[in-house]
Amino acid sequence: MTRPRKAAAAAAGDGPTVRRGRPAATTHRPSGTDSTDGANGRRSRAAATAVPTVAAGQEAEATENGATRAESGVTAAKSGARARTEGATRTNGGRPGPAGQPPGVDDAAEADDWQERVADLLAFLRRRLTGRYEVDEFGFDPELTDTVFYPLLRLLYRHYFRVEVIGAHHLPTHGPALLVANHSGTIPVDALMLSVAVHDETATHRHMRLLGADLVFRIPVLSELARKSGSTLACNPDAERLLNAGEVVGVFPEGFKGVGKHYRDRYKLQRFGRGGFVSAALRTGTPIVPVSIVGAEEIYPIIGSITPLAKVLGLPYFPVTPLFPWFGPLGMVPLPSKWLIEFSAPIPTVGRAEDADDPVVVFNVADQVRETIQQTLYALLERRPDPFS
Amino acid sequence: MRVLVTGVGRYLGAHLAARLAAHPRVERVSGFDSAAPPSPLREMLDEHRVAVLTGEARDVAVALARSGADTVAHMGIISTPGAGGRAAMKEQNIIGTMQLLAACQVSSQVHKVVVRSSTAAYGASFRDPGVFTETTPPSLAPRGGFAKDVIEIEGYVRGFARRRPDVITTVMRLAPMVGPQAETTLTRYFSLPVVPTVLGRDPRLQFIHLDDALELLVRAVVENHPGTYNVAGEGVLVLSQAIRRAGRIAVPIVEPGLGALAALVRALRLGEFSHDQLDLLVHGRVVDTRALVEEFGVRPRSTAEAFDDFVRGRGLHRPAFAALRPETVEAVERTTVEGIRRLGECVSRPAGQSRAEVTR
Numbered sequence: 001m002t003r004p005r006k007a008a009a010a011a012a013g014d015g016p017t018v019r020r021g022r023p024a025a026t027t028h029r030p031s032g033t034d035s036t037d038g039a040n041g042r043r044s045r046a047a048a049t050a051v052p053t054v055a056a057g058q059e060a061e062a063t064e065n066g067a068t069r070a071e072s073g074v075t076a077a078k079s080g081a082r083a084r085t086e087g088a089t090r091t092n093g094g095r096p097g098p099a100g101q102p103p104g105v106d107d108a109a110e111a112d113d114w115q116e117r118v119a120d121l122l123a124f125l126r127r128r129l130t131g132r133y134e135v136d137e138f139g140f141d142p143e144l145t146d147t148v149f150y151p152l153l154r155l156l157y158r159h160y161f162r163v164e165v166i167g168a169h170h171l172p173t174h175g176p177a178l179l180v181a182n183h184s185g186t187i188p189v190d191a192l193m194l195s196v197a198v199h200d201e202t203a204t205h206r207h208m209r210l211l212g213a214d215l216v217f218r219i220p221v222l223s224e225l226a227r228k229s230g231s232t233l234a235c236n237p238d239a240e241r242l243l244n245a246g247e248v249v250g251v252f253p254e255g256f257k258g259v260g261k262h263y264r265d266r267y268k269l270q271r272f273g274r275g276g277f278v279s280a281a282l283r284t285g286t287p288i289v290p291v292s293i294v295g296a297e298e299i300y301p302i303i304g305s306i307t308p309l310a311k312v313l314g315l316p317y318f319p320v321t322p323l324f325p326w327f328g329p330l331g332m333v334p335l336p337s338k339w340l341i342e343f344s345a346p347i348p349t350v351g352r353a354e355d356a357d358d359p360v361v362v363f364n365v366a367d368q369v370r371e372t373i374q375q376t377l378y379a380l381l382e383r384r385p386d387p388f389s
Numbered sequence: 390m391r392v393l394v395t396g397v398g399r400y401l402g403a404h405l406a407a408r409l410a411a412h413p414r415v416e417r418v419s420g421f422d423s424a425a426p427p428s429p430l431r432e433m434l435d436e437h438r439v440a441v442l443t444g445e446a447r448d449v450a451v452a453l454a455r456s457g458a459d460t461v462a463h464m465g466i467i468s469t470p471g472a473g474g475r476a477a478m479k480e481q482n483i484i485g486t487m488q489l490l491a492a493c494q495v496s497s498q499v500h501k502v503v504v505r506s507s508t509a510a511y512g513a514s515f516r517d518p519g520v521f522t523e524t525t526p527p528s529l530a531p532r533g534g535f536a537k538d539v540i541e542i543e544g545y546v547r548g549f550a551r552r553r554p555d556v557i558t559t560v561m562r563l564a565p566m567v568g569p570q571a572e573t574t575l576t577r578y579f580s581l582p583v584v585p586t587v588l589g590r591d592p593r594l595q596f597i598h599l600d601d602a603l604e605l606l607v608r609a610v611v612e613n614h615p616g617t618y619n620v621a622g623e624g625v626l627v628l629s630q631a632i633r634r635a636g637r638i639a640v641p642i643v644e645p646g647l648g649a650l651a652a653l654v655r656a657l658r659l660g661e662f663s664h665d666q667l668d669l670l671v672h673g674r675v676v677d678t679r680a681l682v683e684e685f686g687v688r689p690r691s692t693a694e695a696f697d698d699f700v701r702g703r704g705l706h707r708p709a710f711a712a713l714r715p716e717t718v719e720a721v722e723r724t725t726v727e728g729i730r731r732l733g734e735c736v737s738r739p740a741g742q743s744r745a746e747v748t749r
Contacts, residue, residue, distance in 0.1 A: 115726075115733050122722045130715040131633035137625050137675050138519040139593045217515035220589025220644065227593070237518040237525065 138238070139227035142207060149229050150196060156189075157196045160336055161295060166380075167343040168201035176243045176286040177346065179208065179250040180277060180369050182269055182377060183258030185296035186319045188212075189334065190259075194250055194291065195229070197341050208250045209242050211235075211277075215316070236280050243284040250291075251277045253366070256316040263301035267294070267377050275359075275366040282356040282365070287346035290369050292376035295339030298387045300324065337387045340380045344372050391417045392610060393458035395449065395489060396465030397441055398422035400572065401505065401603070403430040405464055408607050410437035415611065419456035421449055422465060423481060446485045450492035453499070460501040462610050463489055466542060468507065468535045469574055469663060475534055482538040490549045493556070501557040503609045504546050508562050508595075508619060509536040509665050513672040522677040523562075523617045533665030543617075557615045561606060564621035564676065565669075567695050568599035569702020574666060579635045580705060582712065585650060588641035591629050592673025595621045596696055601689035605681070614684050619676035622692040628670065631696055635705045638712045644671070 124147055127133050133143050157163050171177065181194060191210050198208040210226070211234035217223045232238045234251065242249050252258060257270040281288050304320035324331030347368065355361040392409050396402030397420030410418040420426075420441040426434060434441055442452040453461070465485050470478040486504075493499045511521045512531035531537060543560060550558040565575050578584065597620055605620055632639045642650055651662040682688050690698070700706065706714055 112733070115729050118729055119726045122725055126718050126722045129633060129713060129718050131626075131630040132715075133630070135593070135625050135627050135630065137593070139591075139625065139627060139673075141627075214516045220587070222589075223515065224589065224591045228591075232519040233516070235518050237522070238520070241518075241520060 135228075138209070138230070138232045138242070139224075140207070140209070140230040141228040142230075145207065145229050149225075150199060153192050153196050154200075157193055157200075160334075161193060161299075161339040163193055163197060163295070163339040163341060165197050165201050165341050165343075167345075168197075170289055170343040170345055171198060171202050171206070171248070172287070172346075173202055173204045173206070174246070176246045176284065177248045178239075178243065178277060178281045178286045178288045179248065179291050179343075180288055180373070181250065181252055181291035181293055182267075182373050183252035183254045184261065184266065184293070185259060185334075186300035186302055186321065188252070188259055189299060190293045190296035191250065191252065193296070193339065194293065194341065198248060198250070206248050209247045211239055211249060211251045213255060234276075236276055239277065239280040240284055243280060243286045249286075253277055260302065260305070260317040260319065263297070263303055266297035266301075267381060269370055269374050269377075272366045272370050275362045278362045278365045278369075279356040281349050282352045282362070285350045285353065287348055287350075288365070288369055289346045290344040290372040290376070292342045292344070292373045292380055293339070294341075294377060294380040294384060295337045295387070298337035299334035301335075335388070338384055338389050340384055342376050342380055344376055347372075390415050390460055390611070391419075391456065391458045392460045392462060393419050393421060393453055393456045394439075394462045394464060395421045395485070396463070396467075396505075397434060397439070398424050398426045398430070398443075399464070399467070400430070400570070401566075401599075401606075402462075402464035403434055404603055405462060405606050405610075406439045407433050407437045408603055409462070409610060410439050412607060412611055417456075419452065419458060421452040423485075446480065446488045449485070449489045453489075453492045453496060457498065459498050460610055461489065461493055461499055461503070462606065463502065463504045464606075465489075466505055466507075466538070468509070468665070470534070478534065479538060482535075483541055486542045486545055490545055494549060494553055499556060501559075501610070501613070502546075502549070503559045503561065503606065504542070505606070506543055506546075506560050506562045506617075507535070507539050508564050508621065508674055508676050509533065509669075510539045510543060510562060511674060511676070512536055513592075513665075513668040513674045515672055517672070520675050520677050521619070523619060523680055531665070532668060533663050535663060535665045557613050559609045559614050560617040561609055562617065562619050562676070563602055564595045564597045564619070564692075566599045566602050567596040567699040569699060571599045571699065574662065576699065576703075579631065579637065579699075580703065581637070583640045584632050584635075584637045586628055586632070586639045586641050587647060587671050588643045590644075590671050591627045592670055593625045593627055593675050594631060594669070594673055595625060595675050595692045596699075597621050597692075598690045598695035598698060601695070605685060605687070605689065608685055608687070612685075616680070616684070618681045618684065619678050620681055620689070621676050621678050622689050622695045623678055624691040624693055625675055626692055626696055628673070633713065634693075634696060635700050636712065636714050637705075 124143070127143070133141065135141050179194070179198070181190070184190060191212075195208040195210065199205050207230050210229075210231040212226055212231045214233060216226050216231070217233055232242070239249060239251070253272040253275070254270040255273060261268075261270060278288070280286075300319060300321045302317075302319050302321060306318040306320060310316065310318035321331065323333075347365065349365075352361075392406075392415055394402055394406040394409065397406050399422075402420070402422065403426055406418050406420050409415045418437070418439045420434060420439050422441070422443055423445065425431065425443050426441060431441075440456070442448070442455065444452065463486065466482050467478055473480075490502075493502055508521070509531070511517065511525060518525060531540070546558060546560055550556070566573060567576055601622070602620060608614070626634070629639060647667055651667060654662055678689075689695075706716075708714065
């Protein structure tokens with residue numbers, strides 16, 4: 001193997017590289033904890049850069065492309081490092097660094113940190129270009145999800161919808177769980193935000209595996225994005241397989257009835273399908289965690305549906321919102337509502353496998369979950385009187 | 390143990406016959422096919438003293454009686470239409486299987502039947518579960534001729550197993566085979582300089598190494614493993630990943646243009662793309678192999694290992710053929726990282742010195 005040593009380490013999955021893009025901060029955690037997290041992370045990273053990145057004498061094969069990339073990367077690194085050290089100097093009032101070190105050391109560490117980021121990015125690109133990454137049997141690509149999808153979604157999650165999470169301690173750090181949530185918002189943005197919430201709010205950074213409608217897997221591009229981010233078809237074999245493998249599975253039993261409902265019906269839970277999710281949970285002994293999502297109803301308020309157009313396009317509905325389709329692409333920008341996501345206490349199902357085929361039990365558990373979510377939604381709405389606060 | 394192997398005119402059947410002939414527990418191997426094996430296979434079979442009988446589908450009864458076989462390995466199932474077109478393919482697959490099973494049913498010697506099937510039996514569609522187990526029924530009737538044949542063949546085999554419960558019946562559902570020696574539509578596909586894919590689709594694929602497939606078939610014949618088994622390497626490669634591992638470049642084509650492309654490929658004699666394969670390249674197919682590993686007690690090479698061995702064995706990374714060689718990508722990465730490190734040193738050293746001067 002002639003790979004750079006650090007890249008090899010990153011490929012082996014050790015070191016702080018995997019979670020790099022994700023600051024430990026969450027919206028409601030006290031800010032003190034995350035600043036120390038960040039500092040620790042940076043120190044360990046700086047220590048790691050003491051290892052020489054590249055064996056000497058391998059620079060012979062410089063290509064023009066590589067050279068220009070290197071240059072631009074370093075100019076950015078330089079300006080970034082300068083900005084940060086200037087900030088530090090201002091707060092310190094011109095005194096030397098806190099540990100009594102000469103300031104140059106800190107500066108070098110910053111520069112190394114930047115170089116390492118570029119090296120990580122290049123290693124990531126190399127793995128993508130040569131196909132050296134792992135995909136699970138459902139097509140889930142954890143590397144792509146953590147490096148590309150989550151950072152993009154996190155921008156929406158933090159700054160646009162300002163998602164606030166309640167009851168994250170109900171999420172298990174290990175082992176299976178079935179998250180059952182209310183569905184709304186015309187397009188399933190709520191599912192994406194929920195997966196970010198699950199990832200960022202669990203200490204083990206769990207990936208929620210979504211169960212999607214077959215429509216999702218019929219549409220090109222969308223189907224592949226869904227598979228790569230960990231989704232699979234909502235059917236009992238897949239659900240039970242994922243739960244038996246100890247995954248966190250997310251399901252929206254209302255389906256299109258929930259996501260495509262009229263704005264006047266907001267926060268009114270629709271019928272819960274056939275309760276297939278309950279039998280999957282009972283059969284595998286998986287706790288059911290009811291999840292209530294407030295905020296998604298307001299992003300694209302549906303005031304009508306053009307049914308003939310929906311039929312032609314093979315869609316369950318063709319939404320008409322105050323902005324769509326009148327304003328074209330502009331109408332596709334979601335409204336910046338304030339979001340709350342609450343995880344309720346899990347409903348245990350251990351040792352009830354024989355109930356999985358009893359329709360009465362299945363419907364009762366489904367009703368219990370539904371009632372929990374509905375009541376929690378009302379409580380959350382009282383906490384958030386103004387949708388756009 | 391005396392074995393009759395059908396389909397010895399093709400790679401899989403011939404190599405299975407040769408391997409069985411070399412097995413200590415096998416006394417004698419006979420072969421049957423509608424056409425005589427081509428030269429290299431012919432020589433290999435002669436070397437292993439495999440007696441080959443040729444004839445029409447109904448002659449298999451004669452071949453069975455003459456061979457005195459107590460075990461039948463039915464490899465005479467073809468996945469792509471050859472010179473005779475789809476009609477000949479269907480004739481061989483369906484009528485050949487019916488005749489063979491009819492002969493086995495009335496035979497008092499035969500006590501084991503091993504049938505080569507395919508994971509194509511599951512079809513490929515967006516309404517299917519992500520992972521097929523042996524018990525998953527196909528949710529849509531498949532479009533492809535081969536998939537239809539396989540489903541029909543398995544139906545006959547189930548009927549046979551019901552009527553002759555004393556006979557050990559094994560159905561091996563093989564995933565697409567790869568390996569340095571494999572010569573299939575898919576291996577030719579991955580050897581193309583630019584590989585056409587379907588726009589917006591990145592199907593999950595699974596492969597079985599040809600050698601592992603043969604090894605498992607030998608075990609199915611020599612040992613007793615009644616039932617139906619998915620035969621595939623664990624794990625998954627998505628199509629884009631496989632193409633990059635082969636050092637190729639993908640050229641996405643919109644789904645409606647696909648049929649035209651398949652026709653063009655056929656017209657240029659580059660290969661034969663059936664509906665089976667087109668559906669596979671749109672929706673992909675993944676099977677569960679737990680039953681195989683538990684029953685046979687061996688773990689075939691994973692999908693990724695099998696594919697990498699195919700890429701290595703075929704020399705797909707040779708500079709003249711590969712557009713995107715891993716060595717090139719690594720070299721570009723190395724020089725870039727090294728360049729950044731050196732420039733970083735140049736930049737940070739003077740900056741650090743100047744700040745030190747200021748504080749002093």
